[in-house]
Amino acid sequence: MSKWVEINEVSKKIDEFHLGPINLSVEPGTITCLVGSNGAGKSTLLKMMAGLVSYDDGSLTMFNEDYLMNKDDWKQHVSYMPQSLLGCDPFNGHQLKELISTWYPDWDEEYFNELVDLFEINLNKKYGRLSPGGKQRLNIALTLPRNTKLLLLDEPTSHIDIPAKAKFMDEIVRWMDKGERSIIMSSHQADDIKKLADYLVLFHEGMQLGTFEKEELTQQFQKYWMQESLPHEVIPGEIDRKGDRVIISQDNVETEEFFKKNQLSYINREPLSVEEIITVLLDKKREKTT
């Protein structure tokens, strides 16, 4: 299958901060969530894929075009939604829409108007006078109707209220259903990740800790309450332990095989939530890298 984004061993140094090496590929029809601690490099990577930041080493191909070849046909396929729009404070929503819509040949005016109603956006107010949540709602309405193949969203729901977040998630599902499309988004919101992500890419301090398929993760990570005390040795799949009767496994198959072989039985088993999995992975991988 064709890859819309192919990143191989890309790295970038900004002052003291070092991002990478990053390896990532994105196929049509997928949603990839970039997850990690603050300052981990997620926004920098999104800006790179939007063509706003260059890189030092490795290779980056966007829609089969080499990023560094000074051809930018690929940019017509990409929309980038930053956390806030710089230089837009003096303009109201109508003016920003007029400006932005002219850059995108597939701009969907009807959809823009639907989003304005849905998110109750006041188009007469200047961007600079909107609340952070108001800015984010307008930003969403100015991004989704561009109808490009790839959306790059930088923490798209960090300021909006709970009902607006639910509407946003429904809109993303609708947007994906409109054609062959993909989204790469950074998020600290467990609900966004839970509902939308196909893949999770974990970052910490510029390092890519891993890329995971969400469905696989939620099947593999299980918490077991044991009938009897666990052996002292680390058992296959074990990633954490609470006391001597509760164990967290990152590989349910290996762990349960071990239980069977050693005639250990559990009273209860529950899958970990996405939040718990991310916390465990970030903590464990962080331990390894420090």
Ligand SMILES: Nc1ncnc2c1ncn2[C@@H]1O[C@H](COP(=O)(O)OP(=O)(O)OP(=O)(O)O)[C@@H](O)[C@H]1O
């Ligand atoms: N233009 C810049 N000049 C100097 N340092 C920068 C610049 N852009 C980013 N950085 C640094 O790069 C690092 C990564 O920042 P980035 O915004 O990519 O992280 P992030 O993962 O998106 O964080 P958050 O979750 O807090 O939004 C930070 O240490 C930041 O200070």
